Amino acid sequence: xxxxxxxxxxVPFDIRPARAADLQTVVSLDEETTGIAxxxxxxxxxxxxAGGQPDRYFLIAEKDGRPAGFIVGEVRxxxxxSPPSGWIFAINVNRAARQDGLxxxxxxxxxxxxxRSGVRQVRTMIAKEDKLVMSFFxxxxxxxxxxxxxxxxLAP
Ligand SMILES: CC(C)(COP(=O)(O)OP(=O)(O)OC[C@H]1O[C@@H](n2cnc3c(N)ncnc32)[C@H](O)[C@@H]1OP(=O)(O)O)[C@@H](O)C(=O)NCCC(=O)NCCS
Numbered sequence: 001x002x003x004x005x006x007x008x009x010x011v012p013f014d015i016r017p018a019r020a021a022d023l024q025t026v027v028s029l030d031e032e033t034t035g036i037a038x039x040x041x042x043x044x045x046x047x048x049x050a051g052g053q054p055d056r057y058f059l060i061a062e063k064d065g066r067p068a069g070f071i072v073g074e075v076r077x078x079x080x081x082s083p084p085s086g087w088i089f090a091i092n093v094n095r096a097a098r099q100d101g102l103x104x105x106x107x108x109x110x111x112x113x114x115x116r117s118g119v120r121q122v123r124t125m126i127a128k129e130d131k132l133v134m135s136f137f138x139x140x141x142x143x144x145x146x147x148x149x150x151x152x153x154l155a156p
Contacts, residue, residue: 012064013062015062015109016059017052017057017058018050018059020050022050023046029067029094030090045072049074056074056075057113059106059110061097061105063097068094068102070090071088071106071107072090073087073088073110074087075087085123086113086117088124124137124142
């Protein structure tokens, strides 16, 4: 295991790269939170992000040797003029394992990788009404950034 939790001695948390065999674990963790089993979506994400491609990170957290959470992110550059930065686009911790530091460990693990990739900024996007995820990312020191999202409904 490559990322041993040193913050809470005696609590066996580990972080490891995801692999194709984690598909059902990831689908189940996401389904527990969102209520939707997105098998094709997560299969595609694992193929794109878990293969060790540079600047793409799909990490699994294990608690007591069992997968209990994941985080997915990548370094993106120059979209809408934005210099290279780390983007987190999914995080999830099993309900039974929450509020025990696992989400923080995942966040720190992906930020470590972003730093090693040479970027000095990490970004994410959250639903405004999602107070839990907002509280979590604020607890990690994240603040409102310089971009805003715009949208428009499209008539068929
Ligand atoms: C957000 C999430 C990853 C946090 O994971 P976690 O392992 O519980 O996080 P941590 O234990 O590291 O908590 C870190 C901080 O987050 C905040 N936090 C965590 N759970 C919270 C809760 N239920 N209410 C308010 N704040 C909370 C706290 O500030 C906490 O710090 P503290 O323990 O000092 O109070 C987890 O709740 C989750 O997976 N939620 C669903 C995520 C989701 O909707 N994903 C789909 C879209 S990407």
